[in-house]
Each structure stands twice: as C-alpha cells, then as structure tokens.
Amino acid sequence: MLPTRGWIESPFYQAPERFNGVCSVQTDLYSVGALLYQMIFGLQPWFIDLSHYKQEEQIPALLQQRQKPLVIPSMDIFELDDALINIITKALSNHVDARFQTAEEFSKALKGEIIIQKVQTSQAVTVPKKRRGNGFADVAGMKELKEQLQSDVIQILKQPERAKELGLSIPNGILFYGPPGCGKTFFAERFAEEIGCNYMYTLCSDVASPYIHGGQGKIAALFDEARKKAPTILFLDEVEAMIMDRSKHTNVSEQGEVNEFLAQLNNCGEAGVMVIAATNKPSLIDPAALRAGRLEQKFYIPQPDKETRMELFKIGLKNRKTELGIDYEKLAKLTENRVSADIKFIIDTAARMVFKRNM
Ligand SMILES: Nc1ncnc2c1ncn2[C@@H]1O[C@H](COP(=O)(O)OP(=O)(O)OP(=O)(O)O)[C@@H](O)[C@H]1O
Ligand SMILES: [Mg+2]
Incomplete structure (x- = not known):
C-alpha cells in the first residue's frame, strides 16, 4: 500500500482522499486506474501543468480539475473498446464507493468476466457547435483581431488532439482596451457566437459582496461554473473595477478579491476557460493581472477608420x-x-x- 502522508511522485496518480491522509485498497486501485489511463493515452488523467501554481495552490487546483468530466481522447491508431472506457472511468471515480472495491473485481472486469456499466462522468473530447447569432459576420472591421483569434483560439478548440500533441491550450486571458463605444463588449459576444461556446458576462456588481471576503467566494463560484460549462468565454466587463491596482488600494477585502482573480486566472485556459476582460482605463488594472499566464494578450480596439x-x-x-x-x-x-x-x-x-x- 502507498504511504499515507505526502506525495513525492506525480499527484495525478493519487486518489482525492489521499491528499487528506486517507488511504485504502480503493485508493490504490485508483492509482492503478490512473496508470492504465496513462498507458493508453500517454498522459495522466486530468493533467494540468502544476509548475504554474504556488506549492499551496497545487492540490486545490488539481482537485478542482477533477470536478470536470474525465476526458477520453479519441485515438487514431486503434479503436477504443467501450468496455475499457467504462472500466477506466469507474477506476478513476472521485467517490470511493463508485470505484472497484477489490483488485479481484478490477482484474475480472479487465478480463471481461464482469461487465461494467457506463459511468455518466465519461466524456469524449467534443468540438463545440456554433451557437445562435452570426458571429464575426456581424462585426465591422477588426480584421487582424479576427484572424489572430481564429488561429489562437478557434483552431485549438476545433483540433484538440493536435493542439494537445504540441502542448497548446487556449490563452488564459486577453484584454480589450480602448475608447468607449468602439466595440469591446460587442466583439466579445460575437466571438463567443463564432466559437459556439458558453458565454458568461460579468460586471463588478455581480461579484461584489457586502461581507468582508464575501466577494472572493463569488469569484471562485464564477470560475467554477465557467469550468463546469467549458469551453467558456468568461467576459469581465469594466475589469478595472474588479482587478484594481493593489498598490492604490488598502482595503483588505478588495485586495483579497484581486488575489482571488489572480489565482483563478492562472491556467484557466487549460480547463477550457478563456477570460476576456475589457476596459477603457487599463492603467487602473493591477499589473500582476497583465503578465503572461493571465491577461496575456492585449488588443487595442481603436475608433473605427x-x-x-x-x-x-x-x-x-x-x-x-x-x-x-x-x-x-x-x-x-x-x-x-x-x-x-x-x-x-x-x-x-x-x-x-x-x-x-x-x-
Ligand atoms: N465592429 C463593430 N461592428 C458592428 N457594430 C459594432 C462594432 N463595434 C461596435 N458596434 C456597435 O456599437 C455598440 C457599442 O459597442 P460596445 O458596447 O461594444 O462598446 P465598448 O467598447 O464596450 O464601450 P465601453 O467602453 O463604453 O463599454 C454595440 O452595441 C454595437 O452595436
Ligand atoms: Mg463595453
């Protein structure tokens, strides 16, 4: 049995309860399932690049990732048997009771001596379908921006396997800035239509709370929902009021909210969430939000020529x-x-x- 405290090797093989120091036969069988997944697909289940997270943020990020359905990549070289997919999904269930209870049961399932029913959480990689609305066709001008987003985002979502081979994911975040009334909000909506993905519109008042640190919970819930419905464009309108420059604010609650946004922005692209933020006052945004890995691409939306x-x-x-x-x-x-x-x-x-x- 694996040791109950601390993880030295990859945490992707560890069942969720192990991070709380709980270990059982079912915990070990989860690891066998994870190994099986890796042997077949060449990557660990619910993989995210942990190097982008601080030490204390790594396990929460990993557990959050496991709230998403297990991705079963489609394989070009061989056809996957449904029975095998059901076995892997059962072995990697987050709930101990839903997993294989004994090694014997696991082994019998692999030999085909018992049939494992489909578990609801399994999900193949899907190409998003176009949503209602005309998308880019309704947007005047902005040719370069449309082309760049086509290659940086739309093609990656349309060809997930190819993107994965090259270690590519959609950008975590982009910023639209420029004078009022020139199409920042309008473009973000049409972009979501073009991709055909889920779109969530957020204003500062949506995440405000009268309670100290109450806003942090709302922000975490917002990103949770976006991840659950991925691929999602999470649009933060008038972002300068949400991610305010901390050096200009002393309010502890506001600083906590900014920190929460920064933590959530880290690598949300890997979970299929792309944040689009818009502002006409970029200098009021906390600089930490504008660095690579967060709102990493910036586009000026000018007055129309x-x-x-x-x-x-x-x-x-x-x-x-x-x-x-x-x-x-x-x-x-x-x-x-x-x-x-x-x-x-x-x-x-x-x-x-x-x-x-x-x-
Ligand atoms: N490129 C465009 N193509 C077609 N219509 C546009 C375009 N840009 C803007 N519009 C029209 O202008 C209106 C105002 O644009 P929008 O609200 O997106 O501006 P904004 O840059 O977000 O402004 P603010 O900074 O004040 O929020 C839109 O509702 C839309 O009707
Ligand atoms: Mg706007």
Missing part, C-alpha cells in the same frame, strides 16, 4: 428597408471621429424618424 465606418453602415442597414443606391462612402466621410456606438445611434435615429413620419 473610414473603411470600418462604411462597413458599420452596411451591417447596420442590412436588414432594414432602405432606398436603393446609398452612398456609404459619403456616410463614412460625414462620420469622421465618430465611434461605432454613434453610428448605430445614427441608424436607429434615422429609422425612428421614418417610423414617426409614416404614423
């Missing part, structure tokens, strides 16, 4: 009754220095005027 303004008019008028032969070039020239939100407002106002006239 002439081409983009033309596109904004075209997209905005696409599904509205209009006269033929609209001069989009002229509209773009007339709206120099206007932001995207202004152009939407102009189109809406024009439509309202026509509506009133015909009443």
Whole structure:
C-alpha cells in the first residue's frame, strides 16, 4: 500500500482522499486506474501543468480539475473498446464507493468476466457547435483581431488532439482596451457566437459582496461554473473595477478579491476557460493581472477608420428597408471621429424618424 502522508511522485496518480491522509485498497486501485489511463493515452488523467501554481495552490487546483468530466481522447491508431472506457472511468471515480472495491473485481472486469456499466462522468473530447447569432459576420472591421483569434483560439478548440500533441491550450486571458463605444463588449459576444461556446458576462456588481471576503467566494463560484460549462468565454466587463491596482488600494477585502482573480486566472485556459476582460482605463488594472499566464494578450480596439465606418453602415442597414443606391462612402466621410456606438445611434435615429413620419 502507498504511504499515507505526502506525495513525492506525480499527484495525478493519487486518489482525492489521499491528499487528506486517507488511504485504502480503493485508493490504490485508483492509482492503478490512473496508470492504465496513462498507458493508453500517454498522459495522466486530468493533467494540468502544476509548475504554474504556488506549492499551496497545487492540490486545490488539481482537485478542482477533477470536478470536470474525465476526458477520453479519441485515438487514431486503434479503436477504443467501450468496455475499457467504462472500466477506466469507474477506476478513476472521485467517490470511493463508485470505484472497484477489490483488485479481484478490477482484474475480472479487465478480463471481461464482469461487465461494467457506463459511468455518466465519461466524456469524449467534443468540438463545440456554433451557437445562435452570426458571429464575426456581424462585426465591422477588426480584421487582424479576427484572424489572430481564429488561429489562437478557434483552431485549438476545433483540433484538440493536435493542439494537445504540441502542448497548446487556449490563452488564459486577453484584454480589450480602448475608447468607449468602439466595440469591446460587442466583439466579445460575437466571438463567443463564432466559437459556439458558453458565454458568461460579468460586471463588478455581480461579484461584489457586502461581507468582508464575501466577494472572493463569488469569484471562485464564477470560475467554477465557467469550468463546469467549458469551453467558456468568461467576459469581465469594466475589469478595472474588479482587478484594481493593489498598490492604490488598502482595503483588505478588495485586495483579497484581486488575489482571488489572480489565482483563478492562472491556467484557466487549460480547463477550457478563456477570460476576456475589457476596459477603457487599463492603467487602473493591477499589473500582476497583465503578465503572461493571465491577461496575456492585449488588443487595442481603436475608433473605427473610414473603411470600418462604411462597413458599420452596411451591417447596420442590412436588414432594414432602405432606398436603393446609398452612398456609404459619403456616410463614412460625414462620420469622421465618430465611434461605432454613434453610428448605430445614427441608424436607429434615422429609422425612428421614418417610423414617426409614416404614423
Ligand atoms: N465592429 C463593430 N461592428 C458592428 N457594430 C459594432 C462594432 N463595434 C461596435 N458596434 C456597435 O456599437 C455598440 C457599442 O459597442 P460596445 O458596447 O461594444 O462598446 P465598448 O467598447 O464596450 O464601450 P465601453 O467602453 O463604453 O463599454 C454595440 O452595441 C454595437 O452595436
Ligand atoms: Mg463595453
């Protein structure tokens, strides 16, 4: 039997109860299951790169990862037998009672002498399906940003096995910054549509709490939910109010919340969660949130140029009754220095005027 205290080798072979010093036959059988998983798939179950975590954060991060369904990678070289998948999933159950109770039972299952029923937690890697909405097709301009996110995120989600071979995961976080009304929030929503993944919108008030450190619990719950529904885009709007520069704040509760965000941001990409944060005041964000491994990619969303303004008019008028032969070039020239939100407002106002006239 394995020693009950401390882990020297990889913790990925250890059953959850071992981290609390509890050990039994079922604990050892979990390790056998983990070894079997590695022999078949070439990686440890629920693997995450622990080097990105502080020592004290490693086990909580690992246990949190195990809340997600066990990934059964599809194999090109041989076909996986359902019975074997059921055996591995049972052996790696988080609950002692759901695992093999004896080595004999495990061995009989492997020999096919007993049939193991499908365990609900098993899940093959799935390619996300496109969600409702037109995605990037509704976004005027921002060509480079669309292309970069196509290769850095969308292709990785579409080809998980290839990405895994190269040790690639989606970025943990990206930051959109720039003047108000130029499409930061709008782009994040269309991006989630383009991927077809779960989208969670969060404002500072959603994670605020009247209790000291109450916000920390809300932040942890938010990321938990995002992980459960992965792949998820977790959008933090007006992030400067959430991850405030700690050097400018002395409030213990606020500092705790910032620390919680920083801890949660570490490697959330590996769990299929990508954080998109938006701000028009980037200098107010804690610098630790902007380093590699957190909001590591930064994109400036500028005021729309002439081409983009033309596109904004075209997209905005696409599904509205209009006269033929609209001069989009002229509209773009007339709206120099206007932001995207202004152009939407102009189109809406024009439509309202026509509506009133015909009443
Ligand atoms: N690239 C775009 N293509 C089409 N419409 C856009 C684009 N950018 C912005 N819009 C329109 O402008 C509106 C305002 O944009 P949005 O709310 O995303 O701005 P923002 O940058 O998040 O502003 P703030 O910093 O004030 O939050 C959107 O609701 C959308 O209708
Ligand atoms: Mg916004």
